[in-house]
Amino acid sequence: MAAEQGKVDPMHQFAIEPLFGTDHWQIAGYHIPFTNSALWMAITVVALFVFVWGGLKRDLVPGRWQMAVESMTGFIDNLLAANIGPAGKKYVPYIFSLFMFILFANVLGLLPLGLVGVHPFTFTSHFSVTGVLAIMSFAIVLIVGFSRHGLHFFSLFVPHGTPIWLLWLIPVIELISFLVRPFSLALRLFVAMMAGHVLLEVLSSFVITSANSGVLWGSVVGIPSFLLMIAICALEILVAGIQAYVFALLTSLYLNDAENLH
Amino acid sequence: MEPASAKLIGAGLAAIGAGMAAIGVGNVFGSFLESALRNPGAADGQQGRLFIGFAAAELLGLLSFVVAMILIFVA
Numbered sequence: 001m002a003a004e005q006g007k008v009d010p011m012h013q014f015a016i017e018p019l020f021g022t023d024h025w026q027i028a029g030y031h032i033p034f035t036n037s038a039l040w041m042a043i044t045v046v047a048l049f050v051f052v053w054g055g056l057k058r059d060l061v062p063g064r065w066q067m068a069v070e071s072m073t074g075f076i077d078n079l080l081a082a083n084i085g086p087a088g089k090k091y092v093p094y095i096f097s098l099f100m101f102i103l104f105a106n107v108l109g110l111l112p113l114g115l116v117g118v119h120p121f122t123f124t125s126h127f128s129v130t131g132v133l134a135i136m137s138f139a140i141v142l143i144v145g146f147s148r149h150g151l152h153f154f155s156l157f158v159p160h161g162t163p164i165w166l167l168w169l170i171p172v173i174e175l176i177s178f179l180v181r182p183f184s185l186a187l188r189l190f191v192a193m194m195a196g197h198v199l200l201e202v203l204s205s206f207v208i209t210s211a212n213s214g215v216l217w218g219s220v221v222g223i224p225s226f227l228l229m230i231a232i233c234a235l236e237i238l239v240a241g242i243q244a245y246v247f248a249l250l251t252s253l254y255l256n257d258a259e260n261l262h
Numbered sequence: 263m264e265p266a267s268a269k270l271i272g273a274g275l276a277a278i279g280a281g282m283a284a285i286g287v288g289n290v291f292g293s294f295l296e297s298a299l300r301n302p303g304a305a306d307g308q309q310g311r312l313f314i315g316f317a318a319a320e321l322l323g324l325l326s327f328v329v330a331m332i333l334i335f336v337a
Binding site: 079082083184187188191192194195198242245246249250253 | 307310314316317325327331335
């Protein structure tokens with residue numbers, strides 16, 4: 001393999017490709033094929049359904065599987081009870097689905113299935129996907145806020161104890177920070193997932209090119225890079241969990257604003 | 263200076279932001295541990311705030327990563 005062709009393109013893994021010959025599919029004049037992104041979303045949903053279905057036995061003494069599912073729902077339950085209070089109970093289904101969907105997507109994208117020739121696609125590393133998730137959360141905040149408090153919801157932009165002489169400035173800052181929320185929510189998840197995958201790809205290109213250029217470089221550069229890759233893989237599993245948790249946590253904080261004002 | 267090399271230098275400068283965010287994230291977790299060991303009973307109740315601080319500090323580092331990626335691959 002020539003050195004130029006052996007170069008790993010770190011962005012290729014994010015390419016969206018139509019699968020199963022659906023390239024010509026059109027809906028109302030738009031080009032909408034079944035892509036690898038859609039395939040992995042479907043796989044995520046199926047895995048999530050299987051996981052939750054296995055825990056729906058309602059045994060008085062739960063088995064292992066039921067215990068796993070119940071600890072997840074209990075975790076989200078506690079999160080909402082701590083952040084919103086008793087009114088948070090009705091958001092458990094949404095936050096649970098959101099958290100588990102993102103968590104499963106992140107972890108499925110990290111699976112080493114490349115060893116058997118299947119390339120997992122992390123769809124949470126695309127801004128369009130995380131953007132839609134963030135817009136859903138933001139829309140729920142707006143709907144809940146306006147339906148519960150009506151126009152009084154705008155008092156969110158004037159915190160308690162704002163001095164009179166700052167009334168011209170504080171609402172503007174609060175409004176901007178409110179409007180930036182969906183962007184920061186979506187951007188955080190998408191960039192964190194993309195950065196990790198790019199990093200792994202760059203390190204793998206170090207390993208491959210140094211191993212190709214002889215024993216000396218292979219042992220000086222390649223082996224430390226490979227060890228670092230293993231450590232980064234462990235870190236990525238942590239990041240996959242933390243990002244899903246942060247998304248759910250921030251959504252519940254924003255819901256708390258809508259539910260209780262402040 | 264060649265525009266292409268200026269882009270790469272800019273991307274390298276953006277990496278400073280990632281390092282600064284590393285200081286911030288370390289500060290968040292370090293301060294949390296420091297105070298959690300003084301009062302372990304109160305530590306569990308503050309875990310939500312820990313992750314809010316982590317998320318805020320991390321977002322800024324990720325933004326600098328986005329700037330670097332845009333400079334290399336998009337601009």
